[in-house]
Amino acid sequence: MKQPRIVIVPGWRDSGAGHWQTLWQERMPGAQRVVQDDWASPTRAAWVGALTKLVLQGDEPVVIAAHSLGCIAVAHLPPEAAAKVQGALLAAPADPERRAVLHDFAPVPYAALPYRSIVVASSNDPFCPVRLAGAYARAWGSEFVRMQNAGHINSDSGHGPWALGLALFQSLYSEELLAIS
Template sequence: MVPILILPGYGNSGALHWQTIWEKKLPSVSRIDFRNWTAPVAREWCDLLHAELESREQPCVLVAHSLACLVVAQHIEEYGGSGIAGAFLVAPPDPRAAAFPKEIAGFGKLPKTKFPMETIVVSSTDDPYSAAGFGAWCAAAWGTSHHSLEKAGHINADSGFGDWADGLVRLNQFVQALEVKR
């Protein structure tokens, strides 16, 4: 199986978050430590992702939530897709949204580079951290697939997406399709 790298967003993903639950369920999964979870700086997170990908022996699938989606986009814009087999990006936030935390630095410029690997963006019609249609905008800008969930909030534990069984099915299908193409 292709290794999976979990990339939590702002504040990390707690015990009831689908990323943490999937990390325990799936084989070949690890989680990046962005270290500064409560006052993230784009440059630092992008550099940590780059170092993590450079240290790996084989490409991995990135499973990013929230702010980490923007880190992936920034990384691809700066470094390309080396080390990334595919990306599963959930609930990308709009740094221009009123609810975007003020303590987050350096995420104002939205990357528009087309992704060189298979990617799916999953968004919600009522995410408090992005306007309706922002997920579709990201998918179009990045040249990726898009799946919109109706009234799913920020697609996290607080929105009722603890285990998120449907998301896990979608991820498994995504990874299997990548493995067939390899």
């Protein structure tokens, strides 16, 4: 079996220098980041298209680390791309119905994902109520981790390298596949 490829899927407006996604990418050899043409005014077709294209490159399985709107883009993957996903960490999913600029991503799919996934949400995320994140997790067949008062689980809420997230992400792999020092 081929070693999975790591795909980082940022949310709306990308993930900056101190964000856990950026820090992980810098420390994970071969990790690839989805790059969007328009980070400020996202459209579902463009975002899901860019993600699909990256996932379908190569023939190895993919393990995804998604944040915010990136989680919703992952949920919208077409079947041929979803079939290549081995696992996904879906941190602080967005609620596209709460912000007009994200409305193109609604409705959020409520179908089981065909791979192991972990949804991590915060009790006080300003961009998605924890109950909605829990509903996503149930619908997607995901494991659900509820963090207390963790904000949007980004650098603004103090989650630089985010050790808990890294441990959850590593659980999507065989132990020997990901060694980060």
